[in-house]
Amino acid sequence: MALAPLLPLSLAPLLASVQEPIPAAFERGSTVEAEVPAPAPILPLPSGPQLAWHELEYYAFVHFNMNTFTDEEWGHGTESPNTFAPSELDCHQWVRVAKEAGMKAVILTAKHHDGFCLWPSDVTEHDVASSAWRDGQGDVLAELAEACRAEGLKLGLYLSPWDRAEPSYGDSDAYNQHFAAQLTEILTRYGPVFEVWFDGACGEGPNGKRQEYDWDLFERTVHQHQPDAVIFHGGRPDLRWIGNERGIAGETNWNPYRSAEYFVGTAERPSELNVGHEDGDAWIPGEADVSIRPGWYYHQSEDDRVKNLDQLLEIWYGSIGRGANLLLNFPVDRRGLVHEHDAAAVAGLRSAIDAILAEDLAAGRKATSEQTRGGDDGPFAASNVTDGDPATFWAARDEMTSGTIEIALGRPSPVDHVEIGEHLPLGQRIKRFSVQCRTVDGWTTVAQGTTVGGRRIVSFPAVMANRIRVVVEDARAAPTISHVAVHSGPPRLEIFADRTAFLDETEAYLSADRDGAAIHYTVDGSKPDRDSPRHEGGPIAIDRDTVLRAVAYEGDRRSLAVAEETFRRFDPASVRPPR
Numbered sequence: 001m002a003l004a005p006l007l008p009l010s011l012a013p014l015l016a017s018v019q020e021p022i023p024a025a026f027e028r029g030s031t032v033e034a035e036v037p038a039p040a041p042i043l044p045l046p047s048g049p050q051l052a053w054h055e056l057e058y059y060a061f062v063h064f065n066m067n068t069f070t071d072e073e074w075g076h077g078t079e080s081p082n083t084f085a086p087s088e089l090d091c092h093q094w095v096r097v098a099k100e101a102g103m104k105a106v107i108l109t110a111k112h113h114d115g116f117c118l119w120p121s122d123v124t125e126h127d128v129a130s131s132a133w134r135d136g137q138g139d140v141l142a143e144l145a146e147a148c149r150a151e152g153l154k155l156g157l158y159l160s161p162w163d164r165a166e167p168s169y170g171d172s173d174a175y176n177q178h179f180a181a182q183l184t185e186i187l188t189r190y191g192p193v194f195e196v197w198f199d200g201a202c203g204e205g206p207n208g209k210r211q212e213y214d215w216d217l218f219e220r221t222v223h224q225h226q227p228d229a230v231i232f233h234g235g236r237p238d239l240r241w242i243g244n245e246r247g248i249a250g251e252t253n254w255n256p257y258r259s260a261e262y263f264v265g266t267a268e269r270p271s272e273l274n275v276g277h278e279d280g281d282a283w284i285p286g287e288a289d290v291s292i293r294p295g296w297y298y299h300q301s302e303d304d305r306v307k308n309l310d311q312l313l314e315i316w317y318g319s320i321g322r323g324a325n326l327l328l329n330f331p332v333d334r335r336g337l338v339h340e341h342d343a344a345a346v347a348g349l350r351s352a353i354d355a356i357l358a359e360d361l362a363a364g365r366k367a368t369s370e371q372t373r374g375g376d377d378g379p380f381a382a383s384n385v386t387d388g389d390p391a392t393f394w395a396a397r398d399e400m401t402s403g404t405i406e407i408a409l410g411r412p413s414p415v416d417h418v419e420i421g422e423h424l425p426l427g428q429r430i431k432r433f434s435v436q437c438r439t440v441d442g443w444t445t446v447a448q449g450t451t452v453g454g455r456r457i458v459s460f461p462a463v464m465a466n467r468i469r470v471v472v473e474d475a476r477a478a479p480t481i482s483h484v485a486v487h488s489g490p491p492r493l494e495i496f497a498d499r500t501a502f503l504d505e506t507e508a509y510l511s512a513d514r515d516g517a518a519i520h521y522t523v524d525g526s527k528p529d530r531d532s533p534r535h536e537g538g539p540i541a542i543d544r545d546t547v548l549r550a551v552a553y554e555g556d557r558r559s560l561a562v563a564e565e566t567f568r569r570f571d572p573a574s575v576r577p578p579r
């Protein structure tokens with residue numbers, strides 16, 4: 001498909017607005033401020049809707065449609081509308097689960113590849129109006145829109161271009177008109193829509209129907225009815241797929257992307273989608289989608305295969321922690337509810353994140369930099385990164401492509417997470433950074449990384465530090481940073497052992513990442529807590545089959561995961577000498 005070079009939407013108003021970032025200090029009227037204009041933006045830049053999207057960070061996907069009732073992932077389009085029959089549909093429950101998890105929006109599969117519409121559509125009979133469910137009066141989109149309004153979450157809609165039920169599919173113009181009519185219905189009847197998700201999948205195969213999508217028409221339709229919405233996929237996308245369905249962005253994650261290459265085999269370019277392009281001409285940030293279970297749709301057989309806390313945390317670090325947005329899917333069940341196991345898992349993730357981010361040791365602390373544009377008394381002072389105001393930011397002098405910010409933390413504290421955020425309205429700049437902590441041994445590098453973007457979270461074994469430095473080692477232009485936060489998460493614990501399969505006896509060591517943590521353990525596989533034996537140091541002798549499990553406490557805070565190791569003893573008599 002030929003693509004016109006992509007420019008960020010409404011670039012002109014944005015360029016105008018970035019000329020006047022109006023940091024708070026400007027209003028005080030010092031002469032220095034008047035002499036220090038804002039840094040020039042570096043292209044490409046995000047559009048207004050894209051900037052608003054970056055702030056959402058974390059939202060729910062809901063796969064709920066015909067497949068829920070047929071135990072399928074891809075339906076056929078031949079299913080009877082009566083098969084869609086939730087027994088206790090409650091969209092308020094979905095939205096409450098999402099909100100309590102810290103999510104800001106919900107995106108629902110209004111129509112999946114089988115073509116069944118969860119709203120009464122005027123242009124097809126393959127919809128809820130033709131179903132016996134609620135005597136054909138049901139409308140899932142209306143119910144979800146109402147629930148989102150009530151709870152203050154945004155609504156997004158997934159509409160599959162590939163449609164296996166619609167007879168006009170494959171007959172280009174007629175189907176394009178049909179699809180645009182459906183888009184118009186869902187974008188005009190349910191209030192504001194923040195994101196429209198066009199799935200790229202098509203399983204027709206080489207001998208199947210072929211449909212040329214009229215992306216221009218679809219985009220015009222979105223822009224006409226929902227000018228603030230961002231489009232996932234499509235001819236000139238606002239957002240890109242992150243290149244895998246594991247929810248993991250690249251270590252390096254550029255928001256810029258080469259627009260002319262976007263459709264050159266999207267499926268064959270997962271690694272580029274994952275990483276983006278440092279020299280990209282268009283702002284097309286990555287959205288990381290992943291299901292909380294193996295499937296996108298509900299299958300009872302997966303009730304006990306919900307991702308555990310370790311897996312969910314890995315996704316959180318790998319997506320939000322690398323500057324991507326996270327779209328976490330709930331396969332809503334046949335009742336029409338988020339299953340209890342899924343709700344508990346996502347609530348557990350929320351508690352873990354809260355525990356990690358509980359306190360920002362840098363908040364309000366003095367920060368300094370020798371490279372500050374206009375000096376640290378000016379509008380781009382280093383202390384802007386700790387003032388809690390996302391609109392103010394530190395900027396280095398024009399000629400710099402590196403720079404260091406140093407923050408005094410006050411008392412020495414255990415530090416194990418640092419968050420950094422660039423000021424995205426002026427473009428993504430940082431190519432390489434490191435984090436240093438001042439410990440009793442002097443300055444130590446605790447983390448290194450490449451891109452930063454809107455939010456980068458680095459995690460490392462705790463060190464006692466009283467100062468930290470964020471070092472920008474290389475950048476596309478003078479770096480900007482709007483936000484640095486420093487955290488001390490719950491203690492972490494590891495089990496070390498020479499051998500986990502042994503003949504007579506072996507030893508295990510337990511080690512927490514900070515002094516003074518109390519370690520408790522069990523050797524019978526039971527869940528350890530404060531009442532379990534306390535580990536007083538030294539090795540634990542193991543002379544039989546053992547499941548060693550341990551947790552660490554620091555005051556009220558407990559390590560997030562239970563450390564676990566399985567030891568297996570072989571009977572010497574059963575071990576044959578080598579021949």
Ligand code: FUL
Pocket residue numbers: 073074199200201289296
């Ligand atoms: C894919 C689809 O084929 C899956 O069924 C699911 O909807 C996923 C989010 O996108 O392309």
